[in-house]
Amino acid sequence: MTVRIGLIGAGGMGRAHLARIQDDLSGGEIVAVADINPDAARSAAEPYGAKAYDSSDELINDPDVDAVLIATFGKVHAPDVIKAIEAGKYVLCEKPLATTAEDCIAIMDAEQRAGKRLVTVGFMRRFDAAYNEMKEVLDSGEHGQVLMVHNRHRNPSVPENYTSRMAIDDTAIHEFDTMRWLLGEEIVKVRVDRPKPTTHRFGHLIDPIVVVAYTESGVRIDDEVNVNLQWAYSIECELVLETAAVRLGDQERIHIRDSHGNRNAMCQSHIDRFQAAFNREVQEWINAVAEDRHTGSTAWDGYAATCVVDAAVKSHEDGGSPLVDVELIDKPGFYA
Known part of the structure; x- marks a missing residue:
């Protein structure tokens, strides 16, 4: 049909x-x-x-x-x-x-x-080939437990109407869901750190930020959200296991080797990267x-990601407070 x-x-x-x-x-x-x-x-x-x-x-x-x-x-x-x-x-x-x-x-x-x-x-991102390969390595158990995950979410620039809150509820929300899916557990605590700001941001924008989160079992997650990088749309992820590190290496388009060195073209937008x-x-x-x-x-996944956003926004709006608890209702059996 x-x-x-x-x-x-x-x-x-x-x-x-x-x-x-x-x-x-x-x-x-x-x-x-x-x-x-x-x-x-x-x-x-x-x-x-x-x-x-x-x-x-x-x-x-x-x-x-x-x-x-x-x-x-x-x-x-x-x-x-x-x-x-x-x-x-x-x-x-x-x-x-x-x-x-x-x-x-x-x-x-x-x-x-x-x-x-x-x-x-x-x-x-749940449908991205590289993230799925990374999940297969983790789920195989060959390299032990996951200890921490490092993420980078970088944009070349954002429009003037992009707000500091959007760095969390429009940008980092992708990592929140991807990490829940990849690790198979909920995020329970989160905070937002504020590094030295870039001179390329609009005056109203806090950029970059680093979101730090912890899952139920204690896996530490960090996510650099850096949206005025100027040179590329770059999504990076490194999964640190007990006996291996698995790094997302799918930013490469083509390599050129010449008198200027060995370089490759980079994605310039989310459509470019995730088509x-x-x-x-x-x-x-x-x-x-x-x-x-x-x-x-599922709708539960949408809800859980929104709850992580709420906790991260609270930390962000408090100027980068200590870890904030993620408040979730009990998961209905309907979504088990």
């Missing part, structure tokens, strides 16, 4: 998903687009012969829409996710699932009332919807 998908959000991420579904993937078709800007919805929908809606309600209630892909701003995700659940439709929601723990809990409550997992959160992971994530979601099953991260 062809999965008929309704897209909510006709901005850059929404249009990137639309293009990949229509041009690169199989088994899915965008049949409707909704946006609060009617012109944006129409301009995105018309080239593909899709319907254009002014409201998400109309799209979710359209009987010709089998599943919903949400690519709007995080603070407006929850109502649409809940409506899609209540309509019995699978939903792929770009991160974050919601911007408050309360909204995430409301989503989980709605999903449990529905009696089936319908929500996948768009944490695409294959995005494609795999959405393709697997389409396949799962066609088979009436869930895939990928």
